[in-house]
Amino acid sequence: MESRKTEKMIIYQVFPRWFGNTKTKLIRNGSLAENGVGKFSDFTPLALSKIKELGTTHIWYTGVIEHATKTDYTAYHIQKDHTAVVKGKAGSPYAIKDYYDIDPDLADHVENRMEEFEALVARTHEAGMKVIIDFVPNHVARQYHSDAQYNFIEELGQNDNTSKAFDPNNNFYYIPGQPLTLPFTDDDDGLQYSEFPAKATGNDRFDAFPTCNDWYETVKLNYGVDYLNGRSKHFNPIPNTWYKMLDILRFWAGKKIDGFRCDMAEMVPVEFWEWAIPLVKKDYPVIFIAEVYNPALYRSYIFTGHFDYLYDKVGLYDTLRAVICGQAPASNIPACWQSLEGIQSHMLNFLENHDEQRLASDFFAKDPAAGISGLLVSALMNTNPFMIYAGQELGERGMDEEGFSGLDGRTTIFDYWSVSTLRNWKNGGKFDGGKLTDQQKQLRQQYITILNIAQNEPAITQGDFFDLMYTNEKNRFFNNRNQYAFLRKYKNEVILVVANFTHSEQNVWVNIPEDAFRTLGIKDNEAAIQKDLMTGKETISTLTTAWPFKVKLPACSGKVLKFTY
Incomplete structure (x- = not known):
């Protein structure tokens, strides 16, 4: 039997890098100086109150932890990244460079970036909402180096035996005797990136030749699974990587956040989660959300791995997208909940997130109003959480060609950019929607109405x-x-x-x-x-x-x- 919930979580995913950016004259592939960047301080009490109007209970601040970037922060004692291993000018928030630090882009005063994040957490709590951040456990940036961790904490890879392709206590996987060969080799100054021996790439590529379609800017973390020998598991004694990742989870939980969205959690063995999550929860009241796409693993990651919620992407999201686009009948929807018998309340529903194309884009429904029917189903059919992506409620189309992220119907996570619908809604910090069209205002009101029904009606929440x-x-x-x-x-x-x-x-x-x-x-x-x-x-x-x-x-x-x- 599934447990009853008295609150339905409504998660507002937002990318601080572009949420607060008001720059209107944007350059494709523009630098921070050219295109601007949003800050934690843009989430004012007024801004947060307007986010809460949507029925929001949790804000997922995406891209908080320091990641590789082409912006030079060496003046602040932050190691510079080679541009050949950075995607876009701003860099991917999923190529973590320092698990113990904050993305310097997001601070008004870089030297105070951690304090500014802690102040954002406090403001969010004061506004009556909880805070979720990313935990990226499967891979790190090629040039991972922590400037912020305590001296007594051993650096990832510091004591690895690089002569071995696999060792249970190595933090990385290696291709002994071979240099890394990248699809892009030179940086902006003509200097070649060098890595010897090559490390395995984040998307489980265990050779020295990642392509431009791979996660070439990242390296795979080793949790004790020997992928080249039948995926044999070496979990006793507990691998070194497990202890290091547990310490990182505890570090962020200690910042009074309320939850982790765990990137590509299914690429990390469920045995790690089975061990780590109870240890974190013993001391901190945090929730864990897993990005898992394989339905065969759902019950394992919930009941063995102790995850609170999993993405319902390949079930309800994919089905609703097909129905909204007229490619499948609505009669396909019952199969979604039927396949989740006993775990429906553990699934996170959504119609947009940073990985998926915008609902209003030319690649999806084209018309943002076409998503309201899907919203009614996804938000109201069960007690489980529902998530929207900032700008979705305004009909953001994601049809900008920002740079590394081309014209793909998504809002970039790699480039310095700003979002026109959000700018028009904020209207110079007044957050009165004064520059929105009547259709955009009506759409936002529909989201407010439906999500507050989801949040406040006992028949929906319980x-x-x-x-x-x-x-x-x-x-x-x-x-x-x-x-x-x-x-x-x-x-x-x-x-x-x-x-x-x-x-x-x-x-x-x-x-x-x-x-x-x-x-x-x-x-x-x-x-x-x-x-x-x-x-x-x-x-x-x-x-x-x-x-x-x-x-x-x-x-x-x-x-x-x-x-x-």
């Missing part, structure tokens, strides 16, 4: 779920390719959600079967107060098996109707 698709399969007044319907129920309240994935208004009749009344404990044909949670309009109505429930659905949207008995 209630039971009943899928209505099977009973409407042959209903000629309900198109199960383009509509999806379900019930949520808690105590004396029932919520009927009907989503419409078509671009036109639809009149539909929804059959409610006897099984629903019996399973949910609802009395058939009993008068109830019916409230449209999207508009606030109230009337007297009833649900019954005797006749279908008739409802008019707006285009690309739906109805959320609460019946109180």
Whole structure:
């Protein structure tokens, strides 16, 4: 049995590097000086209050920990990176250069960067929200070096035996006797990058020749798995890397953060998580979210690895994307929750994040309003968390060609850039949306309404779920390719959600079967107060098996109707 939750997490993922950047004249592949950069201080109490308006309970500040960059911070005793092993001018936030330090880009005063991060955590808590940051456990930047860790802590790779391809106590994997050969060799000054012996690349490439399609700027961390010999496991005694990563987790948990989003967690053996997460949680009340894409591993990472939540990407996200784009029927959605029997409440739902294309992009739905139907389903169908990506609520299209990140429908994580929809919403720090279009304002209000329903209605945060698709399969007044319907129920309240994935208004009749009344404990044909949670309009109505429930659905949207008995 799954445990009941009294709060539904609403996570707002935001990239500080571009959230606060107000620069309007941007240069492709521009430097920090040319294109500007956002700061922690841009998350003012007013800004945070506006984020909280969305029903937000947690903010995932993406790209907090120091990573490789082409910006020179040697004046602050930060080692310079060779440009051949940095993606974009700003660098990837997933090529960690120092696990114990803050990205200097994000500080008003670089020398005070840790204090400025701690102040951001405190401001976020004062605004009534919790803080999530990335933990990147699988790989580090090619030139990893910690300037900030305590002297008594041994550096990653410091005592590795580089003559061995694998050793349980090495922190890295090596290709003995071979130099690294990169697809890009020279830096901006014509100096060649040198690495001997070559280290294995972060995406499990165990040779000296990563291509431009590999994570060539990173090196793989060794948790005691010998990938070249049948993936044999060497976990006793506990590998050196385990202790070092546990110390890093404890270090950040001690900064009063509330959770970790663990990058590519499935590339790290579940046995490490089984060991480390309880040790962290024993001292710190933090949650762990895993980026896991293989459904065969879901239950292992939850029940053995102790993760609180996992990405629901290859199930619900991929299905909803196909339905929104007209490439699959809405009748495919039930298979998503059915495959997650017993673990549904552990899945993190989303329609956007930094890895995926923007919903409003030309590569996805093209029209941001087309995502509202998917939002109703993803945010309301279970008690599990839901996440949005900053700018999604404004219809951000992600159609800029920023530099290293080309015209791909994503907002860059590699380049110095700013986001026009966020700039227009902030309107010079007033956060009044004064420069948004009427359509953008309406879209944001729809997100506020739906996500606050998700956050505040007990039938959503704690209630039971009943899928209505099977009973409407042959209903000629309900198109199960383009509509999806379900019930949520808690105590004396029932919520009927009907989503419409078509671009036109639809009149539909929804059959409610006897099984629903019996399973949910609802009395058939009993008068109830019916409230449209999207508009606030109230009337007297009833649900019954005797006749279908008739409802008019707006285009690309739906109805959320609460019946109180």
